[in-house]
Amino acid sequence: MGEIESAGALEQGLAKALARAGMAAPEGVQRLTGGATMESWRFSSGGEDFVLRRAPSLAFMEGRPFGHDSEAAIIGAAHAAGVTAPEVLVGLQPGDGIGSGFVMRALPGTPDPRAILAMDDPGQLLRDVARDLARIHALPRAGLPGDVPELDYAEGIEGLAEQFEEAGGDRPIIALGLRWLRENMPDRVEPVLNHGDYRLGNLLAQDSQLTGVLDWELAHFGDRHEDLAFGCMAVWRFARVDRPALGLGSLQDYVAAYEAESGARVDAGRFRFWLVYRTVWWALGCLRMASFWRSGDDRMLERVVISRRTSEQELDLLLLLEEDAPEAEQARAMPPRDALPEPLGEASAGELATAVAEWLGSVKDRMEGHDRFQLAVARNALGMIARNDAAATQVEDDMLAQDVLDGRASLATPGLLAMLRRAALDKLGADVPKYPMLALARKKWTGED
Structure with missing residues (x-):
């Protein structure tokens, strides 16, 4: 509390x-x-x-x-x-x-993304979402508090680089993203107010209509494409990764509705830049959750669990960036997974975690409200321990990450993309095996369902 x-x-x-x-x-x-x-x-x-x-x-x-x-x-x-x-x-x-x-x-409606995605007319809701985003971007600066910041693109990228170093600087995929951002930064455009967190989870809906826009703590002035791209990140589409626009529909329909409401044109190149930027941003945001917990300022269980969702963003980032790799590297087969021996002797840490998770499952019906939610988070955490123990995954490599940042390694380096694909699949399979993009990536990279 x-x-x-x-x-x-x-x-x-x-x-x-x-x-x-x-x-x-x-x-x-x-x-x-x-x-x-x-x-x-x-x-x-x-x-x-x-x-x-x-x-x-x-x-x-x-x-x-x-x-x-x-x-x-x-x-x-x-x-x-x-x-x-x-x-x-x-x-x-x-x-x-x-x-x-x-x-x-209080406003009517639900923030539950899965309930929203199951509504009858996602197209209508997508148009409502585009309408409200256009209205947010039209808010005059004079009518807003003077301490709302403006994002300087270069400062934003270097701020992410500092966070990366503070977190260990040992994730090669995130390093690839930082290098790409530095090399592809667009020119500044006239800023508009960005909501900063405009996505499913922060929107209320009822009967296929938008009923609320919540969580404005990240508002700032910047490129309108940042808000547009953020809600379209794979992680915020939840189960509907096949619908690129907030899990509700196509990018074409979203862009058309936004352009009609705002009178502004959407640029595909700027959209991609901010999609990569916010994917790196959220990957580092997940990593930072562990430091919040370690500091003692906020010991909520969700912090440490969310920190392991970094692997979701690493996979998504690799899917975004790999199209820039040479065709030969995109076609290269991944190395095989290392075989692990069958467990013998006393229970491993992963087996202990599994046993505790199974017991928690037996008492969940005795819990209610936020305690029941926390119990589910605890079981997720124990599952992560068990799967990581069984898979012995490894994605950290500070020397390779530095080589990427300095330009000594890139997606053109023979075998690097294949190695990173294998690491991303294995790590995410241990951390969040039900993440929808994992199945898509596995099929794309291995042909397996």
């Missing part, structure tokens, strides 16, 4: 905030599942439903370009401009004693 000692303390502090807005004390406060960075709590007041969005700790807000007061102002401006953003009612103050955040009116 971050810095909060008890549910009672949370309700008491929330009641102080609500009183400033002339609202009744909260009832039925319940933690919502999900949220890789911020916490969300749903509650009722005066017969209506609301959501508290807050940082898991005050320390977690350090180093961010702007605080929750500016985020609330951005959401307010978007709401006033017709974006399906929530209405912000009151912000937390230090005297409330429950950290940093604000209260919003």
Whole structure:
């Protein structure tokens, strides 16, 4: 619960905030599942439903370009401009004693990507998504907080390179992405407000209609193509990797709807640059989750599990970049997997993890709410341990990564692409074997289903 000692303390502090807005004390406060960075709590007041969005700790807000007061102002401006953003009612103050955040009116709809992808008319929803993104990009700078940053492309790339070094600098595939970004950086264009995290998971929908745009903490000024590309990353398509536009439809339909709403033209080259950029960005973002946990500022279980999702982005990044490799390297067969001996003697670490995961599965029906969600995350973590123990995967190589960054190795280097393909498949197969792009990559690279 971050810095909060008890549910009672949370309700008491929330009641102080609500009183400033002339609202009744909260009832039925319940933690919502999900949220890789911020916490969300749903509650009722005066017969209506609301959501508290807050940082898991005050320390977690350090180093961010702007605080929750500016985020609330951005959401307010978007709401006033017709974006399906929530209405912000009151912000937390230090005297409330429950950290940093604000209260919003609850919106209808679900954020569950799988439920959204199962809706009857994904084409209509995709048009709604394009409409709201165009409205976000049209928000005038004068009506937004002055501390909303502008992304300098070169500084952004070098910031990613610094994160890479801080994380060990030992992932050759990420190094390939950084090298490509440096060599393919486009010229600056007139910036627009970017939502910064515009994707399934941060959108609410009901009956194939968009009902909410959430999580504005990454808003910044920059190239509109960044927002367009980010939602189209493979990871945010979830089960529908066959629908490149947010898992909802084709890129052609998404671009056409956005261009019609915004009056701006979408450039394919700039779109690809930002697709690679944000894939590298999220790969490093996943890696950083482990450092958040190690620091002690945020010991949520999700942090360490998300850190292992780096392998998803490494595979996606290789799929994006391999088209630049010589045809001979694209056609080269991967090296075979190393055979491992059958386990003997006492139980291995992986077998212990499997045993604990099986026991947790037997008690999951006794859990509810966020505790049940955390139990599922714990079982995922134990599964990662077991599969990594059995596969003995290895993707870290700081010397090769440095060679790539310095230009001494590239996708034209004989055998490098094939080796990286094998490493990416094996690592992701151990970390997240159900990741939809894994099956696609395996079929493309090996011919296996």
